[in-house]
Amino acid sequence: VSEVLVVGCGLLGASIGLALRGSGAAEVTLSDRRPEHEQLAVERGAGRRWDGRERAELVVVATPPGVVAGTLLELQRLEVGRTYTHVASYQSLVQHEVESLGLPQPDAVVGGHPMAGREQSGPGAAQGDLFVGRPWAVCAPPSAWPEARTAVLELARACGAVPVELSPERHDQAVALLSHLPQVAASALAAVVAGAVAEGDSLEGSLPLSLAGPGLADTTRLAGSDVALWTEILQGNAHEVEPRVRALATELLGVADALAAAAAGDPAGRAVIQGVLRRGRDGRALIPMKRGALAGAFARVRVELNDRPGELAAVLGAAAGVLVNVEDVRLEHVPGSPRGTAELLVSVDEAGELQHALAERGWIVHLST
Amino acid sequence: VSEVLVVGCGLLGASIGLALRGSGAAEVTLSDRRPEHEQLAVERGAGRRWDGRERAELVVVATPPGVVAGTLLELQRLEVGRTYTHVASYQSLVQHEVESLGLPQPDAVVGGHPMAGREQSGPGAAQGDLFVGRPWAVCAPPSAWPEARTAVLELARACGAVPVELSPERHDQAVALLSHLPQVAASALAAVVAGAVAEGDSLEGSLPLSLAGPGLADTTRLAGSDVALWTEILQGNAHEVEPRVRALATELLGVADALAAAAAGDPAGRAVIQGVLRRGRDGRALIPMKRGALAGAFARVRVELNDRPGELAAVLGAAAGVLVNVEDVRLEHVPGSPRGTAELLVSVDEAGELQHALAERGWIVHLST
Numbered sequence: 232v233s234e235v236l237v238v239g240c241g242l243l244g245a246s247i248g249l250a251l252r253g254s255g256a257a258e259v260t261l262s263d264r265r266p267e268h269e270q271l272a273v274e275r276g277a278g279r280r281w282d283g284r285e286r287a288e289l290v291v292v293a294t295p296p297g298v299v300a301g302t303l304l305e306l307q308r309l310e311v312g313r314t315y316t317h318v319a320s321y322q323s324l325v326q327h328e329v330e331s332l333g334l335p336q337p338d339a340v341v342g343g344h345p346m347a348g349r350e351q352s353g354p355g356a357a358q359g360d361l362f363v364g365r366p367w368a369v370c371a372p373p374s375a376w377p378e379a380r381t382a383v384l385e386l387a388r389a390c391g392a393v394p395v396e397l398s399p400e401r402h403d404q405a406v407a408l409l410s411h412l413p414q415v416a417a418s419a420l421a422a423v424v425a426g427a428v429a430e431g432d433s434l435e436g437s438l439p440l441s442l443a444g445p446g447l448a449d450t451t452r453l454a455g456s457d458v459a460l461w462t463e464i465l466q467g468n469a470h471e472v473e474p475r476v477r478a479l480a481t482e483l484l485g486v487a488d489a490l491a492a493a494a495a496g497d498p499a500g501r502a503v504i505q506g507v508l509r510r511g512r513d514g515r516a517l518i519p520m521k522r523g524a525l526a527g528a529f530a531r532v533r534v535e536l537n538d539r540p541g542e543l544a545a546v547l548g549a550a551a552g553v554l555v556n557v558e559d560v561r562l563e564h565v566p567g568s569p570r571g572t573a574e575l576l577v578s579v580d581e582a583g584e585l586q587h588a589l590a591e592r593g594w595i596v597h598l599s600t
Numbered sequence: 601v602s603e604v605l606v607v608g609c610g611l612l613g614a615s616i617g618l619a620l621r622g623s624g625a626a627e628v629t630l631s632d633r634r635p636e637h638e639q640l641a642v643e644r645g646a647g648r649r650w651d652g653r654e655r656a657e658l659v660v661v662a663t664p665p666g667v668v669a670g671t672l673l674e675l676q677r678l679e680v681g682r683t684y685t686h687v688a689s690y691q692s693l694v695q696h697e698v699e700s701l702g703l704p705q706p707d708a709v710v711g712g713h714p715m716a717g718r719e720q721s722g723p724g725a726a727q728g729d730l731f732v733g734r735p736w737a738v739c740a741p742p743s744a745w746p747e748a749r750t751a752v753l754e755l756a757r758a759c760g761a762v763p764v765e766l767s768p769e770r771h772d773q774a775v776a777l778l779s780h781l782p783q784v785a786a787s788a789l790a791a792v793v794a795g796a797v798a799e800g801d802s803l804e805g806s807l808p809l810s811l812a813g814p815g816l817a818d819t820t821r822l823a824g825s826d827v828a829l830w831t832e833i834l835q836g837n838a839h840e841v842e843p844r845v846r847a848l849a850t851e852l853l854g855v856a857d858a859l860a861a862a863a864a865g866d867p868a869g870r871a872v873i874q875g876v877l878r879r880g881r882d883g884r885a886l887i888p889m890k891r892g893a894l895a896g897a898f899a900r901v902r903v904e905l906n907d908r909p910g911e912l913a914a915v916l917g918a919a920a921g922v923l924v925n926v927e928d929v930r931l932e933h934v935p936g937s938p939r940g941t942a943e944l945l946v947s948v949d950e951a952g953e954l955q956h957a958l959a960e961r962g963w964i965v966h967l968s969t
Binding site: 346347348355356358359360363365366368395397401402404405406408409410412413414415416417418419420421422423424425426427428438439440441442443444446447448449450451452453454455456458459461462465466469470472473474475476477478479480481482483484486487490491493494500501504505507508509510511512513514515516517518519533535541542543544545546547548550551552557558559560562571572597 | 715716717724725727728729732734735737764766770771773774775777778779781782783784785786787788789790791792793794795796797807808809810811812813815816817818819820821822823824825827828830831834835838839841842843844845846847848849850851852853855856859860862863869870873874876877878879880881882883884885886887888902904910912913914915916917919920921926927928929931940941966
C-alpha cells in the first residue's frame, strides 16, 4: 500500500500514520472531524491533511467503533478508496453493519484490530512504535476481495505488527475473554473498593487504604481506561462478553458461598476455595507474559540496589556490557531513595551470565525462574 | 528489642532476621520445623540457630497462620519469651485462638502483619529490605501489655517498615478488601480463562491466546500465588472476605444482565455498563500506586528507545546525572531487541527537568501526568 488515508486521528489513527511515515512505507493523508486532533496529528508528523477529494489505495477508518460503518458508507459514496479497513475493538457487529447499510462495495472492506493500546488516548499519546511486535487481528469475511485482505496484511506488517488472521466471530470470542472480561473485572473490583471506601467513610471512619499493596494496583490498573470508549466496546461485543462475565460472577458466587460455609465452621468450603485458586494458577500459566512469550521462557534476576544515585543505570549498563538483553524491569524501592530491589526479566539462557557479571561487580544477586 | 527469636524461617521470618541483622538492631535466633529451611536461613545470614532453651525479649512467630496460636501456646509453656508477636495475614481469628487456647500469658501477644510479600516463598526468596517503606499493621487488643505493643512497634521500625496501628477486626476488614478480594478476583478470572481455553480446545480449536495483552497479564498476576497458603488465609478471614466477594459477584451479574439486554437490542443496559466503568475509574483513583503515594503525585516521562544496546542504561544514567529519582520503570519493547519505549515514573516536580535533560541528549521524550 503506497497511499493511505487515515480517517480518525486518535491514538490508533495517529500512531498508524507515524508508523507508516517512520518506515517510509506509504504516503499518509489524515482526516478528523475534530480539527484540533487533525492539527495535532499533522504537527506530530503522522501525515498531511487530506483535502477531501484525493483517492487512496487503502482507507483506514480509526474512528470510535460505533461510527465506523457510517463513515465507511460516506467514504465509499465519495469513491475515495480502492480498499478499506478499520480498527474496531469488535468485528462482527461492524461487519454486519457494513453488509446491511447499503455500502456500494462492502467486499472492499476487511476489518482489522491492532492489539495495542495505552491508558492515554488522543493523537498526543500516539507512538510510531505502538504496534511493533504486537498482534494485529485481520478479519476477512469469506466474500472479501483478496486485494482488500492483502492490503490490510501489508498495513499491519508495515506498522511492525504481526498479522493474525481469524474470522470476525472468532476475533470477538477471543477478545471477549482476553481483553473485555479483564476490563470488566478490573472496573467491577475498583467499583467495589470505591463503594467500600464510601461506606467506611460514612460508618466507621475511613479504611486504611495505605495498607494496599502492588497486588491491588495491578489488578485494578485497567479500571483507569476511557469510560465512553469502553462502554461502546462492551456494548458492541455484548453477545460474546456476557457469558464470560456471567462465568466469572458464578465462580465468585461459588467462592462467596464457600467462604460463608467456612465462616460458619463448615470445612466443606475449603475444597471449593482451593479449587478456584488451583484452576486460577493453571490459567495464569497459560497467559502469555511478554508479547507472546510464556512466563517460563524467562528468568528473574533480582539485584539489591545500594543507596547510591544512578544505581539502576549502572546495573543495566553492566547487563548491556555483557550483551544481555533485559526484557523488563520491576523496581521495588522506597520513594525518594534509590535503595531497594530491581528485578530484571531476561531469557533463561542469559540469566546465569547476567548473575555472574553482576555478582562480579559487587552486587548481591538472586536468581529465580 | 535486643534479642529476637524468629520461629518459622519462610519468606517473612527469614526476611525479618535479615532486616534485623542488617540494621544491627537485634541479636536474632532462628527456629523452623523444616531443618532445610532453618539451615538455609542461617546460611543466608538471617540469624543463628536457636538452641531450644534460650530466652528472647521478643518472639516472632512467622509460621503459616493456622498454626500460630498453637505455636504460641507451646513457646509460652516453655517460658521462652518476654513478649510475643506473629505475622499472620488475618488477625481476629488468631487473637480469638490466643484468648481461648489457654495460653499462660495471652496479653503478652500483640499480632502484626507486615504488608509486604513476594510471589516466591521460602527463605531463598527472603530479602533484608522486604519491609522498607511498607506499612506494618500492629494489632494490639485492649488487654495487651503496653510493653508487648511497644516491642512490635520497635520491630516494625527496626525492619524499616511504617507501623500502622489498628484493631484486629479493622485490620481484617481492610485486608479483606485490599488484599484478599483482589486475590480471589485474579484467581477467578484466570480460572475462567483456563476453562474457556479447555472448552475451546475441545470444541473449536484453541483460542488465539497470543492476542492477550499486558492488561490480562496484570489483572491475573496474583493468580500465580501459593495455593495452600491462600486457601488458609481466605478461610481464616472468611467472615470478612465473603461479603466483599459477594459484592463483586453482584456487580458482575449486573454487568452480565446489562450486556444481555444490550445484546438483545435493549439500550437500557448501557447506563449500567457505563455506571460500573465510572465507579471503577473513581475507585481506581483512590488506590495508592506506589507505597502510599497516589497516582497523581507522579508524572510519566516516556522515552523512545533507539535500537542500540544499553539504551535504557543510558537513559537512567542521564536521569541520575541530573539527580532525578526514578520511582519506577515500565518497558514496552520487542523481545530480543532494545527498541521500544521506556516509561519512567518520577515526581511531578522533577518531570520537566528530566524531559529537558533527555531531549537535550537527543531522545524523543513525551510527558504525561
